[in-house]
Each structure stands twice: as structure tokens, then as C-alpha cells.
Amino acid sequence: MIVERNVPLQPLNSFGIAARAAQLVRVRSEADVRAVLADAELAMQPRFVLGGGSNIVLTGDVKATVLKVEVPGRRVVRSDERHTIVEAGAGEVWHDFVAWTLSQGLPGLENLALIPGTVGASPVQNIGAYGVELQDRFHELDAIDLHTGEQFTLNAAQCGFGYRDSVFKHTALAEGDFGLAGRALILRVRFALPHAWQPMLGYLDLERKMAETGVTAPSAQQVFDWIVDIRRAKLPDPAVIGNAGSFFKNPTVTPEQCQDIIGRDPKVVHYPMPDGSVKLAAGWLIDACGWKGKAVGNAGVYDKQALVLVNRGGADNPATGGEVMTLAKAIQTSVYERFGIRLEPEPVVI
Known part of the structure; x- marks a missing residue:
């Protein structure tokens, strides 16, 4: 087990937020975890498990011991x-x-x-x-x-x-x-x-790919390639623009609530669910409230997909976790005031 001290976390979170960890242990096996628990100093410290850092918002330095999971295979x-x-x-x-x-x-x-x-x-x-x-x-x-x-x-x-x-x-x-x-x-x-695989194609973007290519029975590799193309066209690459992917969960409502929203906004994007509820597209709700392209400090709403919040400051002048959360809360307020729906963030806030 190797303990690293005062470790910069900016390269370890996809939002590119600048923060530091007081101490970090790279976990490559069970033995590394047991070594942490056996260490007199580390065993007394709180711990924070970090994977790829793609679903977190850091609002300050991390005092807990960071367990960076790197188990291969x-x-x-x-x-x-x-x-x-x-x-x-x-x-x-x-x-x-x-x-x-x-x-x-x-x-x-x-x-x-x-x-x-x-x-x-x-x-x-x-x-x-x-x-x-x-x-x-x-x-x-x-x-x-x-x-x-x-x-x-x-x-x-x-x-x-x-x-x-x-x-x-x-x-x-x-x-x-x-x-x-x-x-x-x-x-x-x-x-x-x-073994009995069937493609899952019941989404508009995939239906468009089938229409464009004329392929109505795609292979798994074709579906993979299509989805990679779709996601790259819609979502920013964290290596270029820091982000945590989709920032809010798509909310679910009752059919009656959905009909009420459709009555006011006929173009609302919605999907019936097997349990009878209706899933609404959070990105559409945010876009309808006029947030696409807006910013708070160096935290902004991606101009191609309103569901994604981005770090506009880059590596040299990155958005802070505070700016990201201020923007997120403002979006939540707008959506609630217009639609009566509370959006729930996906990332973990640290």
C-alpha cells in the first residue's frame, strides 16, 4: 500500500474542478483495503471511495482518505x-x-x-x-x-x-x-x-439511424457504433470540456400530470413506462426554461444538450463546485416554478 499526500484531484474528476485530497490510496486489490484498515492512522480516518470521478461535484478539498479504485481484470x-x-x-x-x-x-x-x-x-x-x-x-x-x-x-x-x-x-x-x-x-x-440476444431499438435517435442507413436488423456492433455516434454528437468529451454527463435524473410523473403538462406544452418529450408512470426528458424541461447556453461564473449549461452542465473555465481557470451547484439550484427552481417538477441531481456532491 502506498499513501500519497496532498494529491491534486483536478485530473481525477471529469468536471475538472480543482481540489486536493489530504491523502489518497490506490486500491488495486483486497489487500490494499485491508492494509488501510490495519494502519493505525488511516483506520481512524473517514474514507471516500473514488472511481472514475465522472459522477461527482467537488465543492472543496477532501479531508477523508480517498480510496482510488483501480482493480484491473x-x-x-x-x-x-x-x-x-x-x-x-x-x-x-x-x-x-x-x-x-x-x-x-x-x-x-x-x-x-x-x-x-x-x-x-x-x-x-x-x-x-x-x-x-x-x-x-x-x-x-x-x-x-x-x-x-x-x-x-x-x-x-x-x-x-x-x-x-x-x-x-x-x-x-x-x-x-x-x-x-x-x-x-x-x-x-x-x-x-x-445467448438469445435481440437489439433494443425503441428510441427516436436509434430509429433515425435505422432510417438513415436502411439497416432494420442491426448487429450489436452496429448498435454500439450508432450509440457512440449519437452520444458524441450530443455530449461534450470531458477531456475537452469538463462535465459530469447528465446532471439531472429524468423525472417520472403520473399520466394525469403528464397530460396536464402536454396541455400547456404539447411538445414535451415523454416516454410511457411499464409501471404506468411517464418519464419526462429533463433536458427538454431545462431547455424549455431557457437555460441552454446560460452560465453562472465558469459553470454553464452545454449549448447542445441542456441536461449537461459544463466547466467553461478549462484547466487554468476551472469552475468551482460552488458555481456548479448555484447553477444547478437555479435550474431546479426554474423547472419547479414552470412545471411543478423537482429535478434531482445525479452526481454525488462532496
Whole structure:
């Protein structure tokens, strides 16, 4: 175990916000976590688990010990009658892992292409895009208890997946609760990829790609390539413009609420859900309130996609976490005043 002191976090968060960590440990195995717990000084410190840094907003320096997850590895575990089980270390880059599965002839994750972050962070957020959520392909994961150093395995039911939600985002407030926020560090994740694969194409952007290309039965690789093109056209590259991807969750409303909004704004983008609720496009709501291209200090709303907040100051004069959150709160107020809907941020605010 190597402990780094006074570490700059600007290159370790995709928003490019300038902050420092008092101390940082790079976790490449269970042994590194157990070494932290065995260290007399580190064991007494609060801890913050950091993956790819693509879903956080830093509002100041981090005093907790940062556990930077860098567990490597990709492998095919086994096949059964219905699925092939594949595994990736929590430190693997998510998009690279998706591309690897396709190179192995194993479709199923292509709709989740180009989502930023690491494999270990994917179940925390229950990432999703274009009709597929991580829980649809999830098998199980291995994690380590940050209090005891014991390793454990969780299946899908135990992860408590919801829309951009999981047990890893909740704290156990009473005995018997199963919140694991601040308690667990994910080491490896396994996925069940179906042998009987069918493309998921029920989104307007993908329908447009089929119309443009004349391909009505695309392969998994074609779907992957289309989604990469769509996301690159809509979303800024964090290496060029700092951002945390989609900043707000798409809200869900009742059919009656949706009809009320349609009565006032017929063009509202909405999607009926299997449970009878209706999902609204948060980016459309924000755009309708006139926020596209607006800014607070060096934090701005991306001019091509209102759902994305960006760092306009670049590396030399970056937006602060305070500017980002001031902008986010102003957007929330506007959307609530016009539509009566409270937008919920996706990133974790530190």
C-alpha cells in the first residue's frame, strides 16, 4: 500500500474542478483495503471511495482518505443454457469493457456504450441508456466491508436497484437497514449476457439511424457504433470540456400530470413506462426554461444538450463546485416554478 499526500484531484474528476485530497490510496486489490484498515492512522480516518470521478461535484478539498479504485481484470467466467457470465475489475473503464465484450462475440451491453466512469461505479448508479439499465444485465458483484475488511458477494435483489439508484447510495440509519453508502468498496462485477440476444431499438435517435442507413436488423456492433455516434454528437468529451454527463435524473410523473403538462406544452418529450408512470426528458424541461447556453461564473449549461452542465473555465481557470451547484439550484427552481417538477441531481456532491 502506498499513501500519497496532498494529491491534486483536478485530473481525477471529469468536471475538472480543482481540489486536493489530504491523502489518497490506490486500491488495486483486497489487500490494499485491508492494509488501510490495519494502519493505525488511516483506520481512524473517514474514507471516500473514488472511481472514475465522472459522477461527482467537488465543492472543496477532501479531508477523508480517498480510496482510488483501480482493480484491473476482464474475463469470461462461464456459460450456461441462457447466458454467458463475464467479469470485470472495478477499476476497468466502463466503455472499454463494453467494447471488449463485443470483441468476444458477447452482445448485451452495447446500448450502454460511452457512458463515462468505471465498472465499479456502474452498479452504484445503476447506469442506463437507450432502453437498457445495468440491472438488466447484472449477475452479481464482490465487495469488501470498509469496517471489517471482510469480502462479500451481492446478487441483484440485494443491490436494491432503482432508477439511478442502489443500496450503495443509501446509509443504514437503523439496525436491520441494508444501506451500504460509505460501508462497501466494490471490487469486481459480473454480468449475465444473453445467448438469445435481440437489439433494443425503441428510441427516436436509434430509429433515425435505422432510417438513415436502411439497416432494420442491426448487429450489436452496429448498435454500439450508432450509440457512440449519437452520444458524441450530443455530449461534450470531458477531456475537452469538463462535465459530469447528465446532471439531472429524468423525472417520472403520473399520466394525469403528464397530460396536464402536454396541455400547456404539447411538445414535451415523454416516454410511457411499464409501471404506468411517464418519464419526462429533463433536458427538454431545462431547455424549455431557457437555460441552454446560460452560465453562472465558469459553470454553464452545454449549448447542445441542456441536461449537461459544463466547466467553461478549462484547466487554468476551472469552475468551482460552488458555481456548479448555484447553477444547478437555479435550474431546479426554474423547472419547479414552470412545471411543478423537482429535478434531482445525479452526481454525488462532496
